[in-house]
Amino acid sequence: MKLDTVALVETPEGTDLHADLVGLLPRALAYMVDFSIRAGIIVALWIVAIFMGGTGFGIFLIVFFLLEWWYPVYFEVFRGGQTWGKRVYKIKVVSDDLTPIRLGPSLIRNLLRSADFFPSFYGVGILCLLTTRRFQRLGDLAAGTIVIYSESEVYDASALDAIDAVAPHYPIGEDQQTAFINFALNRGNMSEERQEEIAEIIRPRLPLNADRASAYVRGVGKWLLGAR
Amino acid sequence: MQLSNLIIETRLRNAWSSIDLGVLFARQFWWRSVALYLVIATPVFLLTRLLTDFGTVFPFIVLWWCKPLYERPILYMMSRELFSDQTGFLRTLLNYRDWLFPGTLAILTTRRISFARSMYAPITLLERPTSAIYSGRSLVLGHKFSGEGLWLTLILFFVEGIFAVSILAVLALMFPEHVDVALAWFNNLERNSAIVDFSTLFVMAAISPFYTAAGFMLYISRRVELEGWDIEICFRDWMRGYRRPIGGSE
Numbered sequence: 346m347k348l349d350t351v352a353l354v355e356t357p358e359g360t361d362l363h364a365d366l367v368g369l370l371p372r373a374l375a376y377m378v379d380f381s382i383r384a385g386i387i388v389a390l391w392i393v394a395i396f397m398g399g400t401g402f403g404i405f406l407i408v409f410f411l412l413e414w415w416y417p418v419y420f421e422v423f424r425g426g427q428t429w430g431k432r433v434y435k436i437k438v439v440s441d442d443l444t445p446i447r448l449g450p451s452l453i454r455n456l457l458r459s460a461d462f463f464p465s466f467y468g469v470g471i472l473c474l475l476t477t478r479r480f481q482r483l484g485d486l487a488a489g490t491i492v493i494y495s496e497s498e499v500y501d502a503s504a505l506d507a508i509d510a511v512a513p514h515y516p517i518g519e520d521q522q523t524a525f526i527n528f529a530l531n532r533g534n535m536s537e538e539r540q541e542e543i544a545e546i547i548r549p550r551l552p553l554n555a556d557r558a559s560a561y562v563r564g565v566g567k568w569l570l571g572a573r
Numbered sequence: 574m575q576l577s578n579l580i581i582e583t584r585l586r587n588a589w590s591s592i593d594l595g596v597l598f599a600r601q602f603w604w605r606s607v608a609l610y611l612v613i614a615t616p617v618f619l620l621t622r623l624l625t626d627f628g629t630v631f632p633f634i635v636l637w638w639c640k641p642l643y644e645r646p647i648l649y650m651m652s653r654e655l656f657s658d659q660t661g662f663l664r665t666l667l668n669y670r671d672w673l674f675p676g677t678l679a680i681l682t683t684r685r686i687s688f689a690r691s692m693y694a695p696i697t698l699l700e701r702p703t704s705a706i707y708s709g710r711s712l713v714l715g716h717k718f719s720g721e722g723l724w725l726t727l728i729l730f731f732v733e734g735i736f737a738v739s740i741l742a743v744l745a746l747m748f749p750e751h752v753d754v755a756l757a758w759f760n761n762l763e764r765n766s767a768i769v770d771f772s773t774l775f776v777m778a779a780i781s782p783f784y785t786a787a788g789f790m791l792y793i794s795r796r797v798e799l800e801g802w803d804i805e806i807c808f809r810d811w812m813r814g815y816r817r818p819i820g821g822s823e
Contacts, residue, residue, distance in 0.1 A: 347579070348582065348598060349582035350594050370724060370725065466739070480593065518811075520810075521811055527801075527803060
């Protein structure tokens with residue numbers, strides 16, 4: 346079993362769902378964005394409250410409570426598992442079976458923030474993120490939730506205009522399709538020789554009349570991206 | 574370098590996902606890494622104590638400045654384990670010629686100041702380029718992930734601090750009657766800076782495997798992309814045991 350950061354879920358129908366787990370860094374950065382937003386609102390309200398007196402402080406305390414305890418819950422349950430900070434970093438909270446998170450688990454994971462915060466500045470939470478298999482803090486472990494990257498990659502096929510799409514001459518599996526597509530997109534800007542070298546690996550599987558292996562693989566990659 | 578021996582799943586990853594993979598990778602070799610770190614860092618610590626007589630701050634700055642040096646054996650060990658080449662604690666130390674000398678001067682001077690240090694360290698150690706080639710390589714490898722490499726350095730720097738404070742806080746909670754004793758260390762830094770420095774070293778050692786591995790994975794991810802490792806591995810797996818049917822194409 347090779348090291349990977351993927352969360353695999355087998356459904357009763359027998360298909361495998363997978364998502365990329367998110368570790369410490371994007372989560373910490375997203376938290377800091379959320380924290381800044383909340384702190385900004387609280388400071389602004391505080392200033393207003395100073396001018397308003399007693400009622401102002403009453404409202405201030407209520408808003409403070411809501412922001413502290415309900416801000417993440419609201420976004421997780423009603424906004425697709427993403428607070429503003431998580432949206433910036435394109436990550437979201439889901440249940441560990443990859444279904445959307447519900448109110449109960451969301452409450453648990455956010456109430457347990459205080460446990461993760463112990464003993465200072467999320468010391469326990471960071472330790473858990475670094476050591477648990479699916480990068481879960483205590484709140485996640487208790488609620489059965491994970492954080493995943495929300496966007497699957499969008500392929501930009503515009504760079505392939507000069508290539509003729511080639512229909513593959515027999516079915517190709519999912520993993521190989523990805524390889525064909527990555528080959529065609531050539532995001533690493535590989536040299537012509539290196540591309541030829543890689544494409545020659547599958548020479549025995551190419552049609553006998555394929556002249557240059559790299560041109561054929563590239564063409565099939567473009568075809569797989571939807572070009573006909 | 575045999576790609577089929579890689580112990581990681583090779584696919585195109587973004588920078589964050591590479592760092593996440595680095596955390597998994599570091600966990601695998603955490604104990605060994607920490608031991609290697611301390612084996613190199615402790616003599617440096619002793620030297621700062623024996624050779625310097627410049628108050629409390631200077632020895633610590635020297636200790637901190639030499640961090641890339643302690644990370645080298647870890648990186649060396651990880652770079653071999655990545656390709657299933659078992660490199661234990663002793664074997665790493667015995668092969669000191671491979672990691673102690675090449676480019677050491679550079680990583681402790683000009684290349685020390687980089688904010689994405691752990692991402693560029695593998696270039697110096699594994700490719701051993703001349704300084705002209707180095708700047709080209711670091712541009713090619715770095716231009717895409719350098720922002721995330723910087724965040725990696727910054728956040729793990731804070732994590733070190735958080736862990737240090739957390740450990741002190743837990744100790745204070747569990748042994749309240751000794752809090753004064755602990756605080757006295759800080760109140761009297763002139764006398765106790767050695768203890769404080771040495772304790773700090775352990776926190777640095779605990780974090781360093783994650784920092785080194787995450788930077789290494791940023792480097793590896795770029796090479797996967799630039800050299801098409803993912804495609805090559807996929808094609809080789811696909812061809813394993815395959816023979817063209819006799820009689821032509823399918």
